Structures are given as structure tokens and as C-alpha cells.
Amino acid sequence: MSEQKYSCNHCFDSLCMHKVPIFSSLNHEDIIKLAELITHKTYKKGEFILREGEPCESLVIIQEGSTKAYKYTIDGREQILYVFSEGDFFGEQYLISDQVAAFTVEALEPVTTCMLTKSQFRQLLHGYPDIAVKIIEELGSRMSRLEKALQSIGVRNIDARVSGLLLDYITQYGTEEKEGIVIRLPLSREGMANYLGVARETVSRKLGQLENDNIIRSITNKSILVLDRGELEKIAGISE
């Protein structure tokens, strides 16, 4: 967990600032000024970036790698709420109100973050009221995602849920190849199970079924080839 303080040129040029919608109302100069305030941290796989119940002291932007955000359920399993990947960020609501973190964020692979402390962020908010509006928009869209997730987990048919998850992954992590769409899965089978609220083995079986039906093909544990997207959409209940 090394920490560096330096002018964030790399970050500015390539990723974190420009990828974060809430900073889109800043002009060029201010982005550069802001970039100088940014602190970086790196995390190894399995390390915690934020822990449920602890105060969150900064806005965290994922510059590289991906993370899972989860809560523990009363029967001891983890319920995954979000997967945060490059360009995603979290902690913004805790910077304004003084709540503690509602979930734990854990690195799924080596992760680099850009961070802005609470006081820096509040200053920024003072100078740029538009940022508040951007945050509301972002929170609104994240809320819509959560509402969709809640809707989907409320569906009794688990086949639909699994297919729906794969479709989400296509748009987020999929690349078109000549054989089909390759998804680099952010989560393991167990992770997907903990997101969907079902048993690990059930995910295996559902994916196995899809493979038997020639809808997908398992490449490695971390990637899947989608052969028949239309069929996935049918099972998920989107088309037909």
C-alpha cells in the first residue's frame, strides 16, 4: 500500500480526472491545479480500499484495476453491490455528509487509485457549485442501477438473472472478436454468485447449461465467449 504525492501528469493525461463525470465542468487550468492535489495509492489483490463502518476520508477514483464493493449478509456471506473498475469512483456522498461507509471495497487485482481528501473536495465544491449538480446526476444514475439490480434479484427465475448479468458484462467488459463477444469477467464464479445472491454451484450449473446450448463457451475461469447474444437476451427477458 505505497503512497506517493506528485503532480498527477500521467493521471491527468490518461485517465482519472477526465474520466470522472463530476469534474467535467472544470476548465483545463483548474483540472491541472486539481491534479496537483491528488494522491495515489496502490493496492494488492485482496487489500481493502474502504471498510464498512469506517469513516471515508476521501473521494477515490479507480485509475487501474477493478474492485468489488460488498456488505456481509446476516448468514455470513458477502453480498456484492458494485464492481468498480477504471474510471469509476466512490466516496463522494461521504465527503458531504459525515456518514460512515456503507460497504467494504476490496481490490480484485492490483489496483491504482487517485484520491482527493475531504477538505480538498469541499473547497472544490465551494468554487464549483456545478460539481454538486454533477454528483446528483451521478448518484441518480447509480441509484437507477441499484434499483435495476434489486428488480433483477427479485425475479424468481435464476436463468434470467444469470443471462442478464452476462449481458451487463458484455456492455462493460466485452470485446467483439470474429468468433463472438469475449467477456473478461471481473468476478469469479463465487463472486458472481455473491452478486446474484445464489450458491456458487448454481452459477456453475447455469453457465454449464448455457454452454451445452451453445450460447456461450467458457474460455478460462476469467473469460467467456458469447456465441449467441440474442438467445441470452431472450432468456434474460429482454427480447421476444
Next chain:
Amino acid sequence: MSEQKYSCNHCFDSLCMHKVPIFSSLNHEDIIKLAELITHKTYKKGEFILREGEPCESLVIIQEGSTKAYKYTIDGREQILYVFSEGDFFGEQYLISDQVAAFTVEALEPVTTCMLTKSQFRQLLHGYPDIAVKIIEELGSRMSRLEKALQSIGVRNIDARVSGLLLDYITQYGTEEKEGIVIRLPLSREGMANYLGVARETVSRKLGQLENDNIIRSITNKSILVLDRGELEKIAGISE
């Protein structure tokens, strides 16, 4: 669905404005000014206050009565996301960004609402930037609720979910009586089932079980007496 435009004295005195956290930074005079802009509508049981997919043109505050907010799942059932009762409000995120409504809001009983149009609200936001911060706080807390709901629905043990729901209702709709805590249920059995993502009959059975164990007693279809709150907490996984 009658519509009235008049100075909202009743509303000001009793309910809607002061109950809404996002207006707490307004001073007395401005609240009075604002109250004059407010429009009222009444809805009969079963009428729609907002429909999923349609644009939401105003901030809606529930002055009287209660409503359910839901989405249709792909297998045709409704997944209830929220119950909005007196003092709750919705639509704030749609007033800033121009998204369409993510859910349908339907009156569960006769409902009176206070409404503020999009342009009125935007003006207000301009004069009181603090309101934006309040909205972020409110969205943050609503998001925490959703995250909690998602966590709870991901629990495999349905007994825990039912007990957890009853505990939530105790804090929101419960009154202490000498025999125990009386809950005026906002939802029917079917409604609870659609919130929990299980079959109507399953809710009946789980409640029947709790009644057999002398933990609750069913008074009418719309109210329940809680005899042993501690036991409910154990089943929900909170205590012990």
C-alpha cells in the same frame, strides 16, 4: 385526480414543507414564498402518481396517505422498491438531470401530494445552493437504504427477510400499546411478497409460523401485533 392551486397554508403549518429535509436550509419567509408556488393533487387508491418511463415534471411530496414505488420484472410481477408515506418525497433527481422515471408510483389509499414544478425547483436551487447539498445527503441515505435492501434480499433465509421487514415496519409504522407493538401495515400480503421477491403464499406461511410461535398476532389484514420483538431480531439476525 383534482388539482388545486392556492397558497399552501395548511401544508405549511402541518406537513409537507417542514417535513422535507431538503428545504431545511430555507428561512421562514422563503418557505412561505415557496408554499405559494406549491400545487396539490389528490389521488384515489390505485391511481398512478408517476409511471415508469415517463418524464417526471415535478418534485412530489406525500402530504397524506401512502404509495408504493415499483418496477415490473421480466416475469410480469411487480418488484416494489419503496413505500413512500407522509413526508417522503421523490422525483428530485429527475428535476436536475433529464432522465425518465425509473419506477411507477401508485397510491395505496387516498393520497394528497404537494408538488413543485421543474422550473420552480430549478429557480429555487439557484437561489439556495445549499439545497443541492441536502439533496446529495438525502440521495445518499436513500442509496444506503437500497443497498441494505439489496443485501437483505440476497440472504437465502426467507424467515430472516420477513422478520427484518417487520422490524423496519415497527420503526416506521409501529405504535407501542400495552399488549405489544401494533404495526399498521402499509402493504398487503401480496405487496410484502412483491417487496421481498417471494410468493404471496410464502409470506402467509411465514407469518403463520411467527403467529404459532407467539411472536406476532394477526389483528386484521392491515395490522399486526408484535409480541416478542427480541425474537424477531434474533430471527432477522440482528441480536444474539
Next chain:
DNA sequence: CGGACCATTGATAATTGTCAAAATTCGTGG
């Protein structure tokens, strides 16, 4: 009081979770 609506109960089938074992994949070090 009657009719519509809502809730309960029972029987059964389908689904999914659990446990255990085998197979596969992954990462590391030689």
C-alpha cells in the same frame, strides 16, 4: 347481508442449496 377481494391452507412439483468428491485452472518456482 352479499359480493368482491384478500388471505390461508394443503398437496405436489420444481428449483435450488448443501455436502462431498473429482476435475480443472492458475500461479509460482524451479
Next chain:
DNA sequence: CCACGAATTTTGACAATTATCAATGGTCCG
């Protein structure tokens, strides 16, 4: 680059839970 051990995934058998269907019983309202 290969081989080995650890971790993950898959598979099978079985048990437990829950959905579904159908019928009955209650409750609420005019």
C-alpha cells in the same frame, strides 16, 4: 517452459425450501 501444489470450479446425489395450483375460509365495503 514445465511441473507442482493450491485454489477454484464442476459434477453428482440428496435434502430442504419454495413456487404453483386449487380450494377454502375470512375480511372489508357498500
